[in-house]
Amino acid sequence: MTQSxxxxxxxxxxxxxxxxxxxxxxxxxxxxxxxxxxxxxxxSALHVHHGLQAAADDFERQCxxxxxxxxxxxxxRHVDARPxxxxxxxxxxxxARYAAFSALAQASQARLxxxxxxxxxxxxxxxxxxxxxxxxxxxxxxxxxxxxxxQRGSLHWHRPLLRVAGAELRQWLRTRxxxxxxxxxxxxxRYTRNRIRARxxxxxxxxxxxxxxxxxxxxAHAAQASELLLELxxxxxxxxxxxxxxxxxxALSHARQxxxxxxxxxxxxxxxxxxxxxAELQRLIAACRTRGHGIDLKVGAARVxxxxxxxxxxxxxx
Numbered sequence: 036m037t038q039s040x041x042x043x044x045x046x047x048x049x050x051x052x053x054x055x056x057x058x059x060x061x062x063x064x065x066x067x068x069x070x071x072x073x074x075x076x077x078x079s080a081l082h083v084h085h086g087l088q089a090a091a092d093d094f095e096r097q098c099x100x101x102x103x104x105x106x107x108x109x110x111x112r113h114v115d116a117r118p119x120x121x122x123x124x125x126x127x128x129x130x131a132r133y134a135a136f137s138a139l140a141q142a143s144q145a146r147l148x149x150x151x152x153x154x155x156x157x158x159x160x161x162x163x164x165x166x167x168x169x170x171x172x173x174x175x176x177x178x179x180x181x182x183x184x185x186q187r188g189s190l191h192w193h194r195p196l197l198r199v200a201g202a203e204l205r206q207w208l209r210t211r212x213x214x215x216x217x218x219x220x221x222x223x224x225r226y227t228r229n230r231i232r233a234r235x236x237x238x239x240x241x242x243x244x245x246x247x248x249x250x251x252x253x254x255a256h257a258a259q260a261s262e263l264l265l266e267l268x269x270x271x272x273x274x275x276x277x278x279x280x281x282x283x284x285x286a287l288s289h290a291r292q293x294x295x296x297x298x299x300x301x302x303x304x305x306x307x308x309x310x311x312x313x314a315e316l317q318r319l320i321a322a323c324r325t326r327g328h329g330i331d332l333k334v335g336a337a338r339v340x341x342x343x344x345x346x347x348x349x350x351x352x353x
Contacts, residue, residue, distance in 0.1 A: 037158055037247050038198040039208050044069045047195040047309065050150035051077040054140055056132075057109070058082070059097035060217040062155035065204045066196060068213065070153065071105045079108040083135040089218055097216040110139045140190055151191040156181060158247045159201040162239075163231045165250050170227075172310070179258035200247060262305045265292065268298030277303060278345040284320050292317060306335030320346075 038046070047070075055067045057080040071078045082098045084091055095111060102109040112135040141150045158327045161180050168177035173285055185192050196204070208215060224230045239246040272295050273285035279299055293313055300306050306318065312334045323341065330341040338349040 037200055037251075040065065040069070040196070040199050040203050043196050043199045044073060047153070047193065049153060049193050049195075050191055051151050052151075054081045054110075054136070054149040054152045055079070056083075056136055056152060056154045057098050057102075058100070058155075058218070060206055060215045060218055060311040061199065061205045062157055062196070064101060064213065065178045065208050065216045066153060066155040067101070067107065068105065068208075068211075071107050079110065081136050081139045081152065082111045083107060083132045083139075083250070084111060085131065088220065090216075094216055094218075107349040109324065110142070112139050137187070137190065149190070151193055153193045153195055155196055155204075156194050157196040157199050157201050157204060158251065159232065159236060161197050162247055162250050163228050163237065166231050166235060166255055167227065175257040175260040175264065178254060179261050180254040182258070198247075198251065242296050264294055265298065266296045268344050269296040272299055272302075276345070278347050280345055281320060281323055281341070282344065285323075285347070289317065292320070300334060300337070300339075300348065302351055304337050306337040306348070306350075 051074055053070060053074060055063065055070055055078060057063045059069050059082070063120045067078070067080055074335060080098060080102050082095060084095050098109060098111070101107075114135050136152055142153055163181040168180065168249075171177065181194055181197065183194050183197050220226065221229060224233060243249065271287065271291055272279070273286075275295065277299070280293070284295070287295065296313060296316060297308065300308060314331065316330075316332055316334060316339060319332060322328060323330060328341070330339060330346065332339050334348075336350075340347050340349060
């Protein structure tokens, strides 16, 4: 079920000290204010200056003014978030942002000893992520959408507002007389997320009033299924070996073979096959029954080849 903002903050139990990712917008401003009031002296703000639009300096000024008023330390990092060839602007900005938050937290360890970072993504953001995953034909890992908590190294990451509607955060700020800055790109419908927010969410609210709750339940089911598939893939990979033995792969069911191949490629070679590439690789494995039968296939950013009785993955594809 969706939560009130107050209930979400009351249930939030991060390791302290806490860093709050602050953009200057409504969602992150509400999260910072509430966390600073709950844990005075234990909260700092982390702001990433993307440099992608003229308003970026305004975002930083808004963050500095809010943190000065709250008496909260602010760390700012400027990044180059321009996309690489073939990369979406949203993905480039997201990767740069998370890398910058990690760097800010590490740089602040001696002074602030940050143990956790909180991000203000909320229930509407989660719905948008699920709908994007559906539009791309994602499997259960994609449909699981955004996790509420994860850990990288010693740093804990949290999304405490995933069950809070975005409108409630803005209303909470209004009742307190708080201000925030609007990102001009949020109304630009060239971005798929913005089209979902402007067109699909109102239609869902009319047709399925409780869509946030039902989609969140589906995402939770998908997350559980994804965890089970990972456990099965790890067990199967231990049995078939690393690199995988072709004969052992052929002994698996089609679904388990696909599952373990995806896991091997991702965990050992940091590449993800498309559905068509995976299907072709499985076809080649099924046909590979003689010594002279070769395998040489582009898979993701790599190349899978036959090496004797095993598969091998060449990480640099030319």
